[in-house]
Amino acid sequence: MKSELPVFNLDYRPDTAGHFGGYGGKYVSETLMAALDDLNLAWQKLRKDPEFLAEFDYDLSHYVGRPSPLYHAKRLSAEVGGAQILLKREDLNHTGAHKINNTVGQALLARYLGKSRVIAETGAGQHGVASATVAARLGMQCVVYMGEVDIHRQAINVYRMRLLGAEVREVTSGSATLKDALNEAMRDWVTNVDNTYYIIGTVAGPHPYPQLVRDFNSVIGREARRQMQEQFGCLPDALVACVGGGSNAMGLFHPFVDDTDVPMFGVEAAGRGLETGQHAAPLTAGRVGVLHGNKSYLMDDDNGQILHTHSVSAGLDYPGVGPEHSWLKDTGRAEYVAIDDKEALAAFHQLTRTEGILPALESSHAVAYAVKLAASMPTNKLVLVNLSGRGDKDVHTVAELEGIEL
Amino acid sequence: MSRMNRLRQCFDTLATTGRTALVPFVTAGDPSVDTTVDIMHALVDAGADIIELGIPFSDPMADGPVIQLSSERAIERGVSLTTVLDNVHSFRQNNQNTPVVLMGYLNPLYRMTFSVFATKAATAGVDAVLVVDSPPEESSEFEACLKQADISMIRLVAPTTTAERMRLIAKNAGGFIYYVALKGITGAGSSNNETASSLQRIDTMRELSGLPVAAGFGIKDAESAAAWAQVADAVVIGSALVTRLAECSSSEQACDTVKSFLAPIRTAMDNVHK
Ligand SMILES: Cc1ncc(COP(=O)(O)O)c(C=O)c1O
Numbered sequence: 213m214k215s216e217l218p219v220f221n222l223d224y225r226p227d228t229a230g231h232f233g234g235y236g237g238k239y240v241s242e243t244l245m246a247a248l249d250d251l252n253l254a255w256q257k258l259r260k261d262p263e264f265l266a267e268f269d270y271d272l273s274h275y276v277g278r279p280s281p282l283y284h285a286k287r288l289s290a291e292v293g294g295a296q297i298l299l300k301r302e303d304l305n306h307t308g309a310h311k312i313n314n315t316v317g318q319a320l321l322a323r324y325l326g327k328s329r330v331i332a333e334t335g336a337g338q339h340g341v342a343s344a345t346v347a348a349r350l351g352m353q354c355v356v357y358m359g360e361v362d363i364h365r366q367a368i369n370v371y372r373m374r375l376l377g378a379e380v381r382e383v384t385s386g387s388a389t390l391k392d393a394l395n396e397a398m399r400d401w402v403t404n405v406d407n408t409y410y411i412i413g414t415v416a417g418p419h420p421y422p423q424l425v426r427d428f429n430s431v432i433g434r435e436a437r438r439q440m441q442e443q444f445g446c447l448p449d450a451l452v453a454c455v456g457g458g459s460n461a462m463g464l465f466h467p468f469v470d471d472t473d474v475p476m477f478g479v480e481a482a483g484r485g486l487e488t489g490q491h492a493a494p495l496t497a498g499r500v501g502v503l504h505g506n507k508s509y510l511m512d513d514d515n516g517q518i519l520h521t522h523s524v525s526a527g528l529d530y531p532g533v534g535p536e537h538s539w540l541k542d543t544g545r546a547e548y549v550a551i552d553d554k555e556a557l558a559a560f561h562q563l564t565r566t567e568g569i570l571p572a573l574e575s576s577h578a579v580a581y582a583v584k585l586a587a588s589m590p591t592n593k594l595v596l597v598n599l600s601g602r603g604d605k606d607v608h609t610v611a612e613l614e615g616i617e618l
Numbered sequence: 619m620s621r622m623n624r625l626r627q628c629f630d631t632l633a634t635t636g637r638t639a640l641v642p643f644v645t646a647g648d649p650s651v652d653t654t655v656d657i658m659h660a661l662v663d664a665g666a667d668i669i670e671l672g673i674p675f676s677d678p679m680a681d682g683p684v685i686q687l688s689s690e691r692a693i694e695r696g697v698s699l700t701t702v703l704d705n706v707h708s709f710r711q712n713n714q715n716t717p718v719v720l721m722g723y724l725n726p727l728y729r730m731t732f733s734v735f736a737t738k739a740a741t742a743g744v745d746a747v748l749v750v751d752s753p754p755e756e757s758s759e760f761e762a763c764l765k766q767a768d769i770s771m772i773r774l775v776a777p778t779t780t781a782e783r784m785r786l787i788a789k790n791a792g793g794f795i796y797y798v799a800l801k802g803i804t805g806a807g808s809s810n811n812e813t814a815s816s817l818q819r820i821d822t823m824r825e826l827s828g829l830p831v832a833a834g835f836g837i838k839d840a841e842s843a844a845a846w847a848q849v850a851d852a853v854v855i856g857s858a859l860v861t862r863l864a865e866c867s868s869s870e871q872a873c874d875t876v877k878s879f880l881a882p883i884r885t886a887m888d889n890v891h892k
Contacts (some may be wrong), residue, residue: 229755239724239751241680242774243798245783386676386687398679403802405778502724502751503677515698516726517676 213259225536230419230506234549235535238418240505245403249569252420254325264320271316272431275349276306278313280432282439282596287566288583295449295589297582299569299599300436302460309572309601310341310460312428317428319346322409329353329404332411333397335362335390335456336527336574337369338601339413344378354378355395360388362526369605387520390456390530394504403515414457415534420507422462422534429463432508434598437467444594450585451476453598454578455495455548456533460600469545478537479581481523482550492521494533495541495548508535524553524609525573527601552578560610562602572601573609624745625717625770625793629830629851634791638847641832642880643721643856644803644863645688645770646671646705647697653869654825655708661872662716665884669709670748671856674700680750681803684857688864698724699735701748703742710743719772719793724752724760732760736767746793748771754790766870772796775823775831777816784819788826793822794852795831805857806836817849822877823850840886847890 230236230252238248258264272278289296301309301451315332318394322330330347331354334340338358347354356378363370363382373380386392394417399602401410414424415429440447451468453461455478465476483491491497502511503518511519513532540546551559556573559580564570571579575598582597589595603610609617632639642661646654658669669771674689674697701723706718720739727735727749739747746769752760754773764771770792775784779800787795796821800806820831833846834854846853862879866872 228641238753239756240753241750241776241798242753242783242787243680243778243801244754246780247776247777249780288642383681386690391677395677395679399682399803403806405801410691502728504679505751507756510725512725512729514729515700516729517693517698518725 219528226419226423230423232536232539235508235538236419236422236506238505239502240418240508243405244418245301247405248418248420250325252391252395254321255420255424257373259323263571268317268320271320273315276312276316277304278431278484279435280304282436282443285567288563289586291562291566292583292586294591295586295595296591296592297586298448298465298594298596300432300596301612302350302432302598302600303569303571303575303581306344307345308604309337309338309342310432310463311339312345313431313463314413314425314428314459315339315342315346318409318411318424319350320350322411323350325409327407327409330411331355331397331400331410331578332392332413333357333358333393333611334413335359335393335529336525336572337362337366337373337605338527340378340380340555341369341376343411343413344373344376347378348376355400355560356380357383357393357400359393360384362389365609366526367608390526391518391532394425400423414459415462415536416457416506416508416532422506422536423458426462426466426536430466431458432460432463432598433465433467436464438454440596447474448596449472449589449593450595451586452578452582452595454479454574454600455533455537456530456574457532458537460598462534462536464598465540465546472545476540476546477585478546478548479577480548480550481525481528483522483524483554485552486550488505490522491550492523492529494551495537496532496550500538503532506535508538509533509541524556524613525577525606527574528577529571549581551580554582557610558586569599570603572603573606575600576601576603623669624715629794632667634846636892638850638890640665640834640884640887641668641670641852641854642881643670643854645670645674645685645860646702647674647690647692647695648688648860649866649872650778651695651697651701652707653872656869657863657872657876658705659711659712660876661880662713664877664880666716666880668719668852669749670715670721670856671700671702671706672721673720673726675726677722679785680803682857684804684805684861688860699730714748717750718743719746720744720747722750724749727760732763734863736769740767744769745774748772748774748796750774754786757790763820773835774798776820777801777819777825779819782861784822784826788823790791791827791829794829795827796854797823797831797833797850798835799833799846800836802835820849840882843875843883844886844890847887848892850867855888
């Protein structure tokens with residue numbers, strides 16, 4: 213077993229042009245190329261700058277509340293009757309999800325680049341809230357783009373963003389969900405590129421975003437690796453994380469990629485079932501294409517039009533996925549599976565009942581797969597699940613699905 | 619006439635008369651599937667020198683609401699890349715001279731595969747393509763396929779493009795250079811050609827690439843078209859036309875709209891003396 217990894221290790225991927233094998237890259241219009249080059253230059257320098265890293269570290273400890281605990285879910289494990297299930301408690305972070313790791317880092321980057329205005333896209337609203345939070349803290353103007361559909365199903369987060377002083381702009385084009393919010397944020401960025409920093413919320417988008425969002429979230433995996441050694445004296449027998457764009461999964465996986473005896477499972481949203489086509493599982497049921505500035509797996513029709521997706525969880529309702537996941541899939545280093553709406557809801561209830569932890573619907577997908585996986589393993593094995601966020605934001609959705617009026 | 623020649627011939631002819639190319643943009647399949655070819659002919663009759671035909675895409679990141687909505691409508695009508703190529707093929711039955719440039723996003727072309735697309739586009743009579751999200755850094759395979767089919771790759775230059783990138787872009791460009799006249803999306807406010815840096819970029823690109831330079835984005839009427847005609851070799855007008863076409867319910871109405879909209883623009887551009 214290796215000792216603790218240095219910050220932002222594994223420098224060999226992506227290559228200097230942002231490619232993970234054949235994936236990733238910088239498929240954007242010319243207007244943004246200079247801004248991306250500037251950002252890349254800054255990031256390649258700052259990710260090795262001890263002062264910057266120390267400031268990031270300080271914010272993670274004192275503002276986000278890290279390290280997040282690694283919690284042994286004993287009652288859940290006993291009920292499942294298989295491997296022990298361990299939860300990496302990203303739900304306990306300030307603002308309630310892993311998203312804040314990334315926004316704290318990108319806010320520092322925005323300040324370094326001298327930008328006074330930040331923009332973000334959001335699906336579940338967690339990234340929007342996390343962006344509005346760091347903007348409030350640094351006194352920056354903040355605009356969050358959010359699909360009309362998501363605004364309705366994540367009303368609490370919309371109000372939170374407004375309380376934080378952000379302007380939430382409704383996006384009605386296309387499917388009016390996360391992908392369309394991302395398009396709209398890109399359009400804003402192209403227009404206001406001089407004074408605006410775009411905080412992308414996941415490991416997608418053009419280079420260097422997949423790398424830098426991964427870098428900021430890799431604190432999850434670094435901590436988990438250390439906590440495993442401290443608490444159990446070994447590495448886990450499996451890692452499980454949900455995959456929307458893939459940031460919480462990449463954050464957990466990244467520091468373990470070279471530990472090839474640790475299997476990694478990314479859990480996509482099977483929605484109403486893969487066979488219905490109403491899902492959000494590009495790695496499981498899609499194919500390679502180009503969307504939102506990078507080449508990766510995605511969901512499109514035979515004419516190359518991006519498909520509308522469905523998932524009960526807004527944060528997984530996205531037809532693309534970060535390019536590094538495509539690379540991990542093709543190399544076989546990670547395995548990608550899918551959990552449908554019903555299974556996710558069942559896991560939501562099971563974790564709430566057995567452990568007193570209300571998971572986000574996104575994270576419930578990871579829990580659901582971990583339960584399946586653990587059930588097939590002996591009781592002395594350890595399955596580590598990234599509990600990417602808390603479920604308070606989803607209480608209305610769950611109640612509505614179950615016909616309960618609040 | 620070979621395809622590369624159609625564009626060159628067009629600019630050569632214009633140069634001898636000191637005129638600037640008028641390049642209208644329309645989305646294929648909007649306002650209806652059947653009107654597109656009629657509209658293309660009407661554009662030529664109204665003084666268009668080159669036609670830019672938009673391939674509808676579900677996620678047009680560089681486009682404003684007008685072209686987004688027109689793309690959405692076209693997709694709902696079942697318009698695909700194949701339909702667009704059929705449109706060009708039909709247009710070519712009665713027009714052998716007017717260059718046609720396809721404008722769109724990479725994924726539909728990637729899905730068809732670059733080599734199949736290039737072959738079909740050449741057969742249909744396409745002269746050049748402009749793919750917004752395919753910068754030189756990511757285009758080697760696509761470029762090779764286009765080259766083999768004798769189709770030009772139009773390259774964008776933006777107000778933010780650095781000197782170093784201008785050299786890279788010039789090296790990879792064909793047909794003409796497309797100068798994005800504003801920092802923003804199609805249909806945005808209005809573009810301003812007064813800035814010294816715009817003029818300088820246009821001159822630099824002309825020099826580096828040896829190609830004509832078109833200006834587009836935010837050009838919407840006779841006044842803005844004439845202003846850009848003073849500095850550019852071609853002027854692209856998109857959203858302003860697409861907005862008007864969206865309101866047309868018949869082919870006749872669409873063709874009349876094209877004529878009445880383009881006529882004053884053509885006149886204003888022809889009154890510019892360089
Ligand atoms: C709690 C939570 N988990 C997961 C996700 C999915 O994003 P990613 O795959 O980038 O981690 C979201 C997105 O909004 C989220 O809020």
